[in-house]
Amino acid sequence: MIFLIFLVIIALWLFEQMYWRRRKLPPGPMPWPLVGNIPHVFAKQPGFDAYLDWEKEYGPVHTYYLGNMACVAITDYDLLKKYIVNQGEKFSDRYHMQEFIDMYRGGNYGIIEADGDFWVKQRRFAISTLRDFGMGKNIMEQRVCEEIDHMFKMIEKSGNKLTARRLFTIGVGNIINSVLFGYRYDENNEHELWKIRDALMRQQTEFIGVRGMIVFHIPFMRRIPGFSGFWERLEVYRDEFFGFFQKQIDDHLKEIDFECEESNDIMEVYLKEQRKHRNEPDEGGYSEIQLRNIVFDIWIAGLETTTTTLMWGINFLLNHEGIMEKMQKELDRVVGHERKVEMNDKNQLHYCQAVVSEIQRFLNLLPQNLFRIATEDVQIEEYFIEKGTIIIPQISCVMYNEKIFPEARKFKPERFLNEDGTYKKYQELIPFSLGKRQCAGEGLARLELFLFFTNLIHRYEITSDEKPTMERSFKTLIHTPDFTCNFKPRF
Numbered sequence: 088m089i090f091l092i093f094l095v096i097i098a099l100w101l102f103e104q105m106y107w108r109r110r111k112l113p114p115g116p117m118p119w120p121l122v123g124n125i126p127h128v129f130a131k132q133p134g135f136d137a138y139l140d141w142e143k144e145y146g147p148v149h150t151y152y153l154g155n156m157a158c159v160a161i162t163d164y165d166l167l168k169k170y171i172v173n174q175g176e177k178f179s180d181r182y183h184m185q186e187f188i189d190m191y192r193g194g195n196y197g198i199i200e201a202d203g204d205f206w207v208k209q210r211r212f213a214i215s216t217l218r219d220f221g222m223g224k225n226i227m228e229q230r231v232c233e234e235i236d237h238m239f240k241m242i243e244k245s246g247n248k249l250t251a252r253r254l255f256t257i258g259v260g261n262i263i264n265s266v267l268f269g270y271r272y273d274e275n276n277e278h279e280l281w282k283i284r285d286a287l288m289r290q291q292t293e294f295i296g297v298r299g300m301i302v303f304h305i306p307f308m309r310r311i312p313g314f315s316g317f318w319e320r321l322e323v324y325r326d327e328f329f330g331f332f333q334k335q336i337d338d339h340l341k342e343i344d345f346e347c348e349e350s351n352d353i354m355e356v357y358l359k360e361q362r363k364h365r366n367e368p369d370e371g372g373y374s375e376i377q378l379r380n381i382v383f384d385i386w387i388a389g390l391e392t393t394t395t396t397l398m399w400g401i402n403f404l405l406n407h408e409g410i411m412e413k414m415q416k417e418l419d420r421v422v423g424h425e426r427k428v429e430m431n432d433k434n435q436l437h438y439c440q441a442v443v444s445e446i447q448r449f450l451n452l453l454p455q456n457l458f459r460i461a462t463e464d465v466q467i468e469e470y471f472i473e474k475g476t477i478i479i480p481q482i483s484c485v486m487y488n489e490k491i492f493p494e495a496r497k498f499k500p501e502r503f504l505n506e507d508g509t510y511k512k513y514q515e516l517i518p519f520s521l522g523k524r525q526c527a528g529e530g531l532a533r534l535e536l537f538l539f540f541t542n543l544i545h546r547y548e549i550t551s552d553e554k555p556t557m558e559r560s561f562k563t564l565i566h567t568p569d570f571t572c573n574f575k576p577r578f
């Protein structure tokens with residue numbers, strides 16, 4: 088009898104898990120109890136093919152499960168525009184793995200994990216401060232160009248042989264570090280950057296491991312022996328990262344002149360703002376915990392994304408003969424050999440623009456975009472979606488859409504050229520996403536990608552002893568294993 092009751096309970100549970108809970112949501116693959124559709128994503132690492140399979144089978148609005156979490160993905164550009172952009176307010180909050188956020192950040196601070204009015208204010212503050220420090224202006228271009236000079240010197244010092252990771256991590260790390268904290272890395276303090284970066288990589292590897300996935304999506308599992316180590320290791324990474332950012336705050340506090348109107352870096356601007364609001368409740372949103380989290384977000388979001396894209400850019404060129412040469416021909420014609428490439432040249436560098444666009448499209452850095460939630464009950468096409476449902480603007484499916492980008496899984500810069508050779512713009516090229524949560528550092532990223540990439544190709548013939556693998560390893564982003572480049576100066 089007990090056995091029979093047990094069987095009935097199990098059957099009811101399976102019925103609820105596999106059918107009942109899905110009845111009102113857009114269609115999608117049948118989830119397994121507890122793990123949902125994670126096995127299919129794992130089987131199709133890094134994930135593109137799983138999301139494209141589901142788009143094909145269930146349409147551009149479909150539901151899949153990560154653990155117990157139902158995720159509604161939108162995969163079509165026009166629908167993303169219609170809902171995520173035109174009704175942006177309804178999709179502006181994030182989904183939070185709350186237990187993790189509380190342990191890791193101390194609450195919903197920063198930009199990425201903040202919501203509502205607090206997020207609006209903090210995002211606006213971060214973007215306007217980034218602008219004050221040059222994002223989207225000539226000042227930032229100057230910074231990047233200075234960093235390119237350092238890059239050239241580093242290549243020379245290394246005997247014209249250097250790994251792509253070292254080259255770009257230091258270059259990009261120096262931009263973000265100097266804007267945030269007012270100093271750059273050289274041979275003497277480079278180890279500080281590598282320590283944080285390595286911790287970041289180890290953490291990302293943990294996240295995409297089976298244990299990480301399970302604990303992340305089913306938080307109570309962290310209390311089960313065998314899974315608890317994952318959580319404890321995250322605490323160690325947290326202390327490493329936030330220890331680094333706290334040290335920056337402490338160092339600034341020792342030297343800051345609160346009376347001086349000019350500021351050297353974002354940290355100083357923020358500390359001055361904090362002082363202005365110090366008598367308000369929660370320091371008007373400019374608390375020290377928020378400062379630690381906001382610089383954490385800008386540093387993390389700004390470093391790995393841009394570095395990885397640049398590394399893949401060189402990787403793709405080493406694997407596709409003739410493209411580097413075509414870029415060099417155009418660069419020689421437009422820029423000559425007497426100066427560096429500038430942003431002013433961009434409009435005449437049609438082929439180079441096409442290559443940079445194709446790198447971002449073909450790479451498709453985030454197979455699964457960050458989670459948002461519906462902030463109120465919404466209608467998406469024929470589906471009624473309840474407030475609080477996870478929504479994923481699945482930008483990777485748009486950039487691999489065969490109707491928009493035929494032979495989407497091939498690297499073909501020409502697709503971004505008109506018949507007369509001028510650059511062809513596609514609104515569907517959306518590596519920075521869209522809507523209210525669109526990347527906050529897009530201006531800086533575009534500048535860095537264009538200038539670092541074109542200047543390197545302009546100045547050097549780049550080769551590698553062995554072609555780097557194009558196999559994509561997945562952490563939170565698509566990663567390439569490191570590879571060594573030979574740089575032969577062209578002039």
Ligand code: HEM
Pocket residue numbers: 198199200210384385388389390392393396452453456457458480518519520521523524525526527528529531532
């Ligand atoms: C190639 C470079 C980059 C790419 C491809 C990229 C892409 C993205 C994407 C896809 C998102 C998620 C948008 C969404 O939720 O739909 C995002 C968010 C974000 N990015 Fe970037 N990003 C890059 C560089 C940067 C840089 C350089 C910074 C900072 C200086 C930055 C700061 C941020 C921040 C703060 C967010 C969170 C925005 C929010 O939640 O309001 N990113 N980025």
